[in-house]
Amino acid sequence: MTALLFTVFAPLVGALLLALITPLRVAGWLNIVISALTFAASLALARVVATGGVVAGMSFRVDDFNVYLLVLTAFVALTTGIFSRPYMRYVCASGRITDRGMRLYHAMFQLFMFTMLLALSTDNLGVLWVAVEGATLATVLLVSLYRTPEAIEAAWKYFILCGVGIALALFGTVLLYFAAQHVLADPAEGLTWSALYGVASQLPPAIMGLAFVFLLVGYGTKVGLVPMHQWLPDAHSEGPTPMSAVLSGLLLNVALYAVVRLKMLVDGSLADTDSPHMAGYLLMGFGLVSFLVAGLFLHRQRDIKRMFSYSSIEHMGLMTFAFGLGGPLATFGALLHMLVHSLTKSAIFITVGHATHIAGTQSIDHIRGLIRTQPAVGWGLLLGVAAIAGFPPFGVFTSEFLLLTATMQTQPWFTVPLLVGLAVAFAGLFRHLHPMVYGAVPEGQLPVQANMLPVLIHLGLVLWLGLSIPGFLSHWLNRATELIVGVGLL
């Protein structure tokens, strides 16, 4: 419990510290230290869960499903923090933001982490909602940090779209609460996930159906499902790069986590109606559409960060599809994909940050010859993209392998659009990547002081996952699978 509390509230304290007192010099370091502490605490928490099972209380609940997401979030936060210290110093030095901006950045970074961890660890759907909304509020100022017209526009769109979406989600939550009123003994528990999950089968299907629609549209906006995705590329591309890394790597995961939790409830309530898999079909539909559309978007990109945010949409679509598909194999694959995608995508964004420094622009047409200029960055980008494109021996391949085969077993004909989508997306990524990494160096392009350690760690982990999934992790994922679909894989 203490570990849990520490994990969740350390970032909050950190946010206050960074906002109020910290002198700017040490802010970056303090950021790292706090993230490190959070990560350590989350590890301890993970050990507790692994040994003692669920940790619950004070309307917190950490089970096998969210504990590994907690660890992942804390970890990515740590590595991103490590990356962002020199990066933001550089940005500050280049005069794009003021000292107030820096202070804001660090505070909001930790605040964002707090909301993420809170959303993941809470047991109360209302608090979950509050936390996700809080995440929007915490990041929206960071998106407009650079104060360029584009940045402000992106922030506005992000704010409006996600605000509306989240409002709809709240309506869904209200409906859920309403549905829970007359099945639960204590109405006050109407939003406690654990209590609801126990009585899922009694919840009135009609209301639950409506509720799920609102919740899906609401949280789906956050996940970046087409056609509610439009905020995502803007926000990712205009914010500072560390922000993009955590947005792509974490925020989307958390939103998807919420959707999956709710799907579990709805499946329970719809179980004995004439359309028991309604929720699953909805997810599959949204997932497939997002996956294909995002793949096509990749072909017409001019901005490197936008490109990779579309690739995030694509992968989110893939996971959504898999969760909708249901079944232990698909779910296992989706959970694994969550993991590897977060690691890989944040690594890519970190590399992209360096790349944009080298070239001094985000425009794909002006980033050239990275490998010759700075092999570390060039190869980091190349390998990262190879990994995200699903090439073994990287882990993304493993999860995609599982997803494809699961689809093959249950819905063979869906494999065709999946394959087409994969091929299209792949072509879209590499046609832009090639000229950026290869080729001759434009004159006057010089290497920058880059810290590729996080990238190295992330890609190393992804490689490890691709070659062999360590026992404890597969155990975790398996128990999470049991939690979600009832039956495990192993």
Add this chain to the structure above:
Amino acid sequence: MSPLWLAGLAVGLALMSALVALFSARVTHLLRTLSLPLFALAGLAALAAGLLTLVQGEVTTAQLPLGLPWLPWQVRLDALSGFFLCVIGVVSFAVGIYGSGYVRGLEHGRDSLPVLGGFTGLFLTGMLLVVLADDAFMFMVAWELMSLSSYFLVAFHHDQAANRRAAFLYLLMAHVGGLSILLGYGVLAAFGDGFAFDAMRAGELSFGWASVAFVLAFIGFGMKAGLVPLHVWLPEAHPVAPSHISALMSGVMLKVAVYGFIRFVFDLIGDIHWQWGVAVLVIGSISALMGVLYALMQQDIKRLLAYSSVENIGIIFIGLGLALLFLATGHKGLGVVAFVAALYHTINHALFKGLLFLGAGAVLHSAHERNLEQMGGLLRRMPWTGVFFLIGCLSISALPPFNGFVSEWLTFQAALQAWQLDSGVLRSLVPITAAVLALTGALAAACFVKVYGVAFLGQARSRHVRRARGVPLSMRAGQGVLALLCLLLGIFPTSVIALLDVVPLQVLGQGLSQATAHGWLWLTPISSETASYGAPLVAIILALILAAGLWLFGRGIRRVRRCDAWDCGFAPPTPAMQYTASAFAQPIRQLFGSLFYIEEGIKPQPDGRQRYQLQVVDRAWGLFYLPVARAVERAARQVVRLQSGNVRIYLGWSLATLLILLWIMA
């Protein structure tokens, strides 16, 4: 020392060579002195493992603590794997030796040696693991590792945009092919519950699903093997890699694709249907013919060799198609003959295509030239390479007593047994294939007369070629090994077939014992009265008569007076007056003109002079690839309208989605 242990050693050595290469950024000579020798050793170990497996003829399996939690990597070494280990090993060995001389030229360039060495090692690792894999997951991992690392090698000289384009095309098609293979395995796994190959063998498929799986596998492996019309990446990608890598890709990687196809279709899928045989036969014939015709049209020597790989892969698939046909119609013995013919051509092509690419590399290394039109007279400037290259040309043109002839002979023998088939359609289809094969052989001969005559004979057509000198010993040795093997496999086919007899025995359940029944002198695939080929005798007699002739006129050898060329009494010819490569191919180009897009004519050059220019474009582009690309572009252009930029429209989307979903739900 079990063969599996040796194979593991080979993998380990390959990884070590990759690892060592990483340090060659500081110590440049490390690649030459340590990494590539390790690579050669890995090849040797693989060769030993393969030979041992073939000799012992028993299956060994193992498990690795890698892979999925419920499916650790399964490793299995049977005769088929053993045979392909030999193929991989022998070429890798030669390449390892050759490379240590070849990379010397790169040491002072700005291309990074660690990339070259590292991915070369990984490339070999991938190929070895593919052959060893016994479950679909490990197979796919190894397969894609092979593709990915070879892609990095193709992109090694990434300064020219053309090379980048080639690499992109290669990776894209490799990816698509990989996905299709994955799906094929998915079908098998769905029926045989499980990704271990044993589970798949157990699975029972209906004809429909089996055909789906077959088509997927055929597309996937055919794309890697370079079957028409999936070949377009091959002539782009193979030439731009460093030459010893081209040798590996054309010589070995394509064979790994053949291995995959054999493993999938002959071993895993279960019952074979004759329709597949017809499909493979037709595609194989088309590939063979188109491959050699396009090869004839090329002026870039490495491109030419790449296209001729398409041709030879076509010949291999003709053999496999015949095998499928015969097996499906119950003529097992004949199926085995065709199967063995395909295997024999597989190793032959590995040997002589490797040899030829190494030779082209030697030329590139010392003359810095890939364009045939600039070459000439290299035989006298680099005699060793010249002789080895000649042997390669003779072998690939299927001329006795070299190895290429043996496999083609076997294929013909199999095709000539078509009269045993019951269906008249098939009976008349097979002879046409034989005709195509004959035509292909003749055209291949023409093609390599052109290559050798233009490149190595006559007079140098450019200054830098005139300055070409011999290449270092290691490079000569690398070529020598392969050249020698080409000759040996041509002279002693009986022993070779006796060695790989165990492969059909394990895969198809029947050997080819009758082929070697009449002693090592006589090769009698079906029966001694049907057909026989005394390869050693032919070689001996040829040698004898030659010796006799030389002895007879031996005294005359001193009595040759040098003079100007007579040339019907015209003025002594200058290099510019020689027949060029494109001129040589002109009659054939005119005859088959309808098969290509040909753009030729006199075009003004930047330097103001008029010059004849010839462009022969692959028709497959316009037919299959550009339409797809355009379709994707069009779809993308439609889709981006979603991102109109107006927040109100975005909100409208959300509202619409919400309403529609609510309507569906209620």
Add this chain to the structure above:
Amino acid sequence: MNLEQLPLLQQLMIVLSAVVLLTSFVLLEQARLVAAIHAFAWQGVLVAMVTAVVATGSGLEHLFFSAALTLGLKALLIPWMLHRLVRRLELDRHKEPLHHPALVIMAGVALVIFSYWLVLPMIQEELMFTRNIVAVSLAVVLIGLLMMVVRQQAVAQVLGFMSMENGLFLAAVSATGGMPLVVELGVAFDVLVAMVLFGVFFFQISESIDSLDVDRMNRLTERTDEE
């Protein structure tokens, strides 16, 4: 359900919610920003009143608190902030008529009917009469969203957003007698922060494109010039 059997309080409640619906139509139509803000304030007042009535009716005292919260936040604080902003941005004379008012009204009405149709099954399986207020609140939410779609003025969009929040609040109150307190507080806090941030953005936007017309914010698009 026939009205005359209901006690007076509940009749009052139904009347009030009807008026809430009316106000959101007013919001939808209102061209002048200041007037719209007033309409929004009134909507807040009405929602607070509904809450209070429900509280007295059902005796859930924590509803009194949330009624007060609503009044303070939605009826006083936020309208006041908007007023200040509008004045400081010199938008108090700003008029922005709709392009096709009739069409928009029709759409609003359609949404009302749609949401009633949606809520029917709930109403049938429930006896508590406040259920059909859920329909109203859903309509308010959807109309708010519609307003954000049709209004190109940033402030107007924020008004739409806020009236969506009102609808949510109304729903929470009428359907379930209020959410748990922690959630209520969280929501209120989020709304407040959101409002503050909106204020910040108004200035940022108006200084970046010296106008608050969201249609002029279309730099970030994938469309290239040829389309």
Add this chain to the structure above:
Amino acid sequence: MSLSSWGVALLQALLYLALAPLLAGWVRKVKAWLQNRRGASPLQPYRDLYKLFGKEARMAHTASPLFRAAPYIVFTATWLAASAIPFIATGLPTAAVADVIVIAGLLALARFFLALAGMDVGTAFGGMGASREMFVSALAEPAMLMAVFTLAMTAHSTNLSSVVDHQLLHGIILRPSYMFALTGLLLVALAETGRIPVDNPATHLELTMIHEAMILEYSGRHLALMEWAAQLKLLLYGSLLVNVFFPWGMARDIHPGALGIGLLLVVVKLALLGAVLAASETVLAKMRLFRVPAFLNLALLLALLGLLSHVILEV
């Protein structure tokens, strides 16, 4: 396979060597008669060869060692190919050593080096000749193989002597496939041996020549070997035609009498064939190079028809 059969095989090989110039001379002689000339004696080719062997060999400065080795290789390969074809007797080991595919292969080997030798000196004519030779053969070789495959499939063997045996056993059978194959093979033979209408052995007219263009630079014994090889090739195709399609009188066992009859008959048959050839050469005119494909496609078509009519009509 007894020693005696090897002996006969050797004898047969030597016969090929000995009779090759004679056939060439005979054809010329008949041609001369048909053109109302007395013409040189049929033995003239022997005299030419003798003279050439006596002469000193010259080589261009630009010629490589391959240029010198080529004549020997060409000659050897052609001779070996020839001696694998039953001439006076069947059941000889040479036929087992090299079946018909190997024969084609050996001829291809000879052609390969001939063409290379043509390109070696680096004159325009040599290259032209080589290019055209490979062009012609690219079409002629498959046609020849197809034609022979027809027989092979009938006899279920690619071993020529068993093909011939099969013929002798079954006597005269009217087979459409044979008709096609024979015609096809005739056309191929004309093309491969460089006769009118494809090529003209008796000309140095630059633009029409193929074979002559390649051996233009040769002199002395090298030229002699090349010429001799050409004559061998002519005889080879001749005996292929007459012995495979009309094998009557060939010795089926090693016995002096039988061998004598076989020799006598084969000589007669070849003489007739030579006469026919000479006649055709007198009446036909040389084709333009790009009419040659049509000619050879006809051959290929005929051979293929033969094969198809075999599998369709006769099995």
